[in-house]
Amino acid sequence: MNVITDLSTIEQPFTRPVVTIGNFDGVHKGHQAIFHQVIEKAESIKGTSVAMTFEPHPMRVLKKKKSPPLITLYEQKKELIAKTGIDVFICIPFDKDFAAITARRFIEDILVKTIGLSAIVIGNDYSFGKDRKGNVAFLRQHADRFGYEVIVADWIPGSLKTADRISSTRIRETVMAGKVDEVAQLLGRYYQIRGKVVSGRNRGGRLLGFPTANINLIDELCPKAGVYAVTVECQDKKYQGVANIGYSPTFDDHIFTVEVHLLDFSGDLYDQDIRVNFIQRIRNEKKFGGLDELSAQITKDIQTARDILSGNPS
Ligand code: RBF
Ligand code: MG
Numbered sequence: 213m214n215v216i217t218d219l220s221t222i223e224q225p226f227t228r229p230v231v232t233i234g235n236f237d238g239v240h241k242g243h244q245a246i247f248h249q250v251i252e253k254a255e256s257i258k259g260t261s262v263a264m265t266f267e268p269h270p271m272r273v274l275k276k277k278k279s280p281p282l283i284t285l286y287e288q289k290k291e292l293i294a295k296t297g298i299d300v301f302i303c304i305p306f307d308k309d310f311a312a313i314t315a316r317r318f319i320e321d322i323l324v325k326t327i328g329l330s331a332i333v334i335g336n337d338y339s340f341g342k343d344r345k346g347n348v349a350f351l352r353q354h355a356d357r358f359g360y361e362v363i364v365a366d367w368i369p370g371s372l373k374t375a376d377r378i379s380s381t382r383i384r385e386t387v388m389a390g391k392v393d394e395v396a397q398l399l400g401r402y403y404q405i406r407g408k409v410v411s412g413r414n415r416g417g418r419l420l421g422f423p424t425a426n427i428n429l430i431d432e433l434c435p436k437a438g439v440y441a442v443t444v445e446c447q448d449k450k451y452q453g454v455a456n457i458g459y460s461p462t463f464d465d466h467i468f469t470v471e472v473h474l475l476d477f478s479g480d481l482y483d484q485d486i487r488v489n490f491i492q493r494i495r496n497e498k499k500f501g502g503l504d505e506l507s508a509q510i511t512k513d514i515q516t517a518r519d520i521l522s523g524n525p526s
Pocket of ligand 2: 416
């Protein structure tokens with residue numbers, strides 16, 4: 213995938229580009245369907261498939277206060293879009309000046325002159341440009357003069373309001389509710405968090421017999437407190453694991469931690485980049501009467517995780 217983060221580096225228009233534009237937070241199944249529609253259209257006209265997005269997320273620039281946690285940060289979004297087979301990824305640095313560009317100028321200067329737009333695929337609920345004037349109807353008004361085709365993305369099941377509609381909002385809520393199996397259905401992959409392994413209180417191994425890698429999250433969104441069966445990616449290896457998210461109420465320090473115990477592993481992961489994929493929720497966090505009870509429960513959790521993971525090769 214060709215990655216472009218500066219429009220001024222585009223020296224000539226692409227060959228019959230088929231473009232989609234969006235924030236694509238989560239790169240969920242709906243987004244994936246749009247990318248496949250873009251790719252198929254591009255193949256049918258021997259053109260170039262293009263995904264255009266913005267960074268930072270426009271909602272961060274436009275209304276800082278009530279912006280929800282992102283599902284996928286830039287790096288992950290880029291990786292996931294690359295996996296769909298899109299040819300060109302254009303990420304426009306978003307700021308107040310860019311937000312002030314009218315939909316009309318955006319179409320004429322960027323989509324048509326710079327990119328050479330042949331066709332655009334967008335959702336019937338998407339809008340862009342100053343005052344969000346750019347939408348399907350607006351694009352259609354200018355289509356003949358500029359010689360591009362407007363294709364309405366057809367992934368959306370039912371109307372915009374139906375409960376089964378996949379949306380970034382719904383995914384955020386489902387992650388925060390800890391329903392990671394449902395999230396996997398919406399994403400078409402397991403929900404993943406990324407971070408760095410940091411030192412914890414050195415208590416898990418020493419006191420409980422179950423050492424954990426404590427994770428300093430890079431991601432903004434995290435499943436609700438509890439215990440989960442997970443897979444872990446670290447140093448180009450994949451592990452099975454059991455994650456605990458929360459405050460370890462058995463102890464009285466009330467510090468929020470995300471930690472993962474890796475099955476069949478002994479070693480040091482300090483300072484490593486780590487990725488955790490959430491397969492299934494096991495239980496709520498509990499306050500135990502003592503260390504023995506807690507470690508007996510963790511032993512059970514590990515068995516539960518093994519059972520879950522043996523049926524989920526991933
Ligand atoms: N701590 C709790 O206080 N309550 C729990 O229910 C709990 N469940 C855990 C389950 C697993 C699989 C693991 C690895 C840890 C769990 N912990 C729990 C956290 C434990 O207290 C923590 O790993 C140590 O205190 C080291 O930080
Ligand atoms: Mg630990």
